[in-house]
Amino acid sequence: MPETVIKITDLSKSYGKFEAVKGISFEIFRGEIFSILGHNGAGKTTTLEIIEGQRTRTSGTVQVLGMDPETKRAEISQRVGILPQDFNFLELINCGEAVDFYIKSLNAKDSVDGILERVDLLDKKRSLIKNLSGGEKHKLGLGLALVNDPEILFLDEPTTGLDPVARRSVWKVIERLKGSGKSIILTTHYLEEAQKLADRVCIMDRGMITITATPDEIIHKYGKGSVLRLSFSDPDMKAFLKLGMKHRRSGDFIEIDISTMDEFFSIIDRFKEIRISPENLTLTRDTLEDIFIDLMGADGNES
Amino acid sequence: MNLRRILLYLKLDAKSFMRGKTGPFFLIVFPIILILLFGSIFGSSGATAKTTLVVQNLDPGNDTWGIVNSINQTGLFSVVVIAPDVNISTYIAQNSIDSALQIPENFSVEFSKGVISLTYYSNPSNQIASALGQTLANEIAQSYNSNLTGSKSVLLVSRPVLEKFSKTIDYYIPGFIGFTILSGVFALIYQVPNYREKKIFRQLSFVGLTKSEWLAASVIFFTLSTFISDLVLVGIGYAVFDANLSLSIQSILLSAVVIFLGMISFLSIGLLAGLLTKEENSASLIGNVIFYPMLFLSGVFFPISDMPAFLQVVSEFLPLTYFIKALDNLILFDNIQAVVLPITIMAVIAVLLFFAASYIATNRERL
Ligand SMILES: Nc1ncnc2c1ncn2[C@@H]1O[C@H](COP(=O)(O)OP(=O)(O)OP(=O)(O)O)[C@@H](O)[C@H]1O
Ligand SMILES: [Mg+2]
Numbered sequence: 001m002p003e004t005v006i007k008i009t010d011l012s013k014s015y016g017k018f019e020a021v022k023g024i025s026f027e028i029f030r031g032e033i034f035s036i037l038g039h040n041g042a043g044k045t046t047t048l049e050i051i052e053g054q055r056t057r058t059s060g061t062v063q064v065l066g067m068d069p070e071t072k073r074a075e076i077s078q079r080v081g082i083l084p085q086d087f088n089f090l091e092l093i094n095c096g097e098a099v100d101f102y103i104k105s106l107n108a109k110d111s112v113d114g115i116l117e118r119v120d121l122l123d124k125k126r127s128l129i130k131n132l133s134g135g136e137k138h139k140l141g142l143g144l145a146l147v148n149d150p151e152i153l154f155l156d157e158p159t160t161g162l163d164p165v166a167r168r169s170v171w172k173v174i175e176r177l178k179g180s181g182k183s184i185i186l187t188t189h190y191l192e193e194a195q196k197l198a199d200r201v202c203i204m205d206r207g208m209i210t211i212t213a214t215p216d217e218i219i220h221k222y223g224k225g226s227v228l229r230l231s232f233s234d235p236d237m238k239a240f241l242k243l244g245m246k247h248r249r250s251g252d253f254i255e256i257d258i259s260t261m262d263e264f265f266s267i268i269d270r271f272k273e274i275r276i277s278p279e280n281l282t283l284t285r286d287t288l289e290d291i292f293i294d295l296m297g298a299d300g301n302e303s
Numbered sequence: 304m305n306l307r308r309i310l311l312y313l314k315l316d317a318k319s320f321m322r323g324k325t326g327p328f329f330l331i332v333f334p335i336i337l338i339l340l341f342g343s344i345f346g347s348s349g350a351t352a353k354t355t356l357v358v359q360n361l362d363p364g365n366d367t368w369g370i371v372n373s374i375n376q377t378g379l380f381s382v383v384v385i386a387p388d389v390n391i392s393t394y395i396a397q398n399s400i401d402s403a404l405q406i407p408e409n410f411s412v413e414f415s416k417g418v419i420s421l422t423y424y425s426n427p428s429n430q431i432a433s434a435l436g437q438t439l440a441n442e443i444a445q446s447y448n449s450n451l452t453g454s455k456s457v458l459l460v461s462r463p464v465l466e467k468f469s470k471t472i473d474y475y476i477p478g479f480i481g482f483t484i485l486s487g488v489f490a491l492i493y494q495v496p497n498y499r500e501k502k503i504f505r506q507l508s509f510v511g512l513t514k515s516e517w518l519a520a521s522v523i524f525f526t527l528s529t530f531i532s533d534l535v536l537v538g539i540g541y542a543v544f545d546a547n548l549s550l551s552i553q554s555i556l557l558s559a560v561v562i563f564l565g566m567i568s569f570l571s572i573g574l575l576a577g578l579l580t581k582e583e584n585s586a587s588l589i590g591n592v593i594f595y596p597m598l599f600l601s602g603v604f605f606p607i608s609d610m611p612a613f614l615q616v617v618s619e620f621l622p623l624t625y626f627i628k629a630l631d632n633l634i635l636f637d638n639i640q641a642v643v644l645p646i647t648i649m650a651v652i653a654v655l656l657f658f659a660a661s662y663i664a665t666n667r668e669r670l
Contacts (some may be wrong), residue, residue, distance in 0.1 A: 078511075090503065105511065106511070
């Protein structure tokens, strides 16, 4: 059993009458990337900030490295790194100075160049923060979170608002961190991101956790398996329909649900026998995104 | 409190300040412009308030009341009579008087010869006090001529209240320093809403910097920058305008205390405004509402004695008035005794304001 670094039980948080987090529980193990997926307002940031010790909770227990963040915030902050959802720093300070301030304040052994290098920002060492692009700013925030070699990293939507290139570059940094054995808790709206980076995912919806599992488990359990999409010329189409194979029509396309690869090959063999060949053929696996939308509806309401 | 973190943040803050558009301007350029501009103009408005006139009669053979009476008839002064054994220069210095009239010992003798001889002390930077000297002379001559037979001429010897006041720049320096103190209102008034909105306090807390440490760094920073501004100011006063202040070790040290207390008071007022408002705009509005009336009514640019009576009453209630009066007493008159009580009161005010502001700043959950 791997070591637990964060454990929360029955955590609730109300802002006045509004219950933003409604009794959630989960555990995070050393060395894993744990992702919280959810729509806007699901309660991701609230949950993260409570774990970081920046917000008080209404009820429930929270343990970070065996300590309660409400009372041991200073000790915990020495051992964790935080990238807030809306990272900002003094505008007229350059990247190198910001990192230097972090290193010296935390008495860390890192070097400024080393940190900037890890987040691909060495060429921006002398750029003022107000002149950084959104992606560069995220990377700087990530770099600052890395100072003092934290055991746990909290990354709140590290790629929201970034273009695809910048997003991939942040992913690269996170993947490298995963290799170095850090525990990472990451929130995101992007299922693709959770699927690519996370060991385990929980889906949070209006303050509650609906599912916690590995991306594969979720796809396996809730997914519709793989789908074969085909299109035929008119004569071939007639021949195909005569086969009486189970299928759906979707516009000009035929869709066939497939659960194993053998099934796929036997279908192809049948086509060969009757000498038809599809004009188009794609085999797709359900993504987390499809499941997410299926489970919650695109507007965030459970269907 | 961790001194190392305070100094590290101080360095960042100073860098941000110097890189900002307004930072270096307010620190160095503005005091220079201020002193060059107002030092050259040295003018004030034509207000009609009464100036206090101190009268001393050194001539035992003379009935002062005739003169005092004629002065009262002018309606221009409120008269204060002092005893002959008082040293008038000391009295002027201790009470920071702008105009005084001395009736010399040989007044009666001269008078019998048909000459009215008087010594008039006035602060040349107080235009009214200077101008009134001439009016006063005319009025006295007239009143004597109408009461007595034979015409008398009035010989009025005008003297500045202190010899060195031939250069009026000295008189303005306490006001300019008052201006740098008052600017403390803006030290944190924008920073607090800005840091709060951008969640920079939170970001700083990730390295363990507390709000008390942030506040300590800010106080150190604005104390240093105020002293730098004031040194520049006084330096230019000396270099360009031949200023000649009463700078004894005591007056310098006590002035530093006054400047520090004033800076803390106004910084705390600005901090409170920043804390109690939601956005930068309303904080800035409050700042200006505090700043401008004080700037114009506390004797920074216009002597209080030149102001209409009701504004003089208002100025009595403005804290800056007392900081400037204290500086007047210290660097113009080297009058240490006069400032002991005001400094004590200022210290109490500064401490109260600072603790109120820092309590609110450090005890809010989400700043
Ligand atoms: N300080 C606050 N006072 C009142 N309500 C709040 C406060 N902070 C958050 N909320 C509410 O709590 C709910 C959860 O907010 P939270 O920021 O945790 O959502 P999130 O999942 O991080 O959303 P996003 O994806 O948009 O960042 C929202 O409905 C929000 O409006
Ligand atoms: Mg959020």
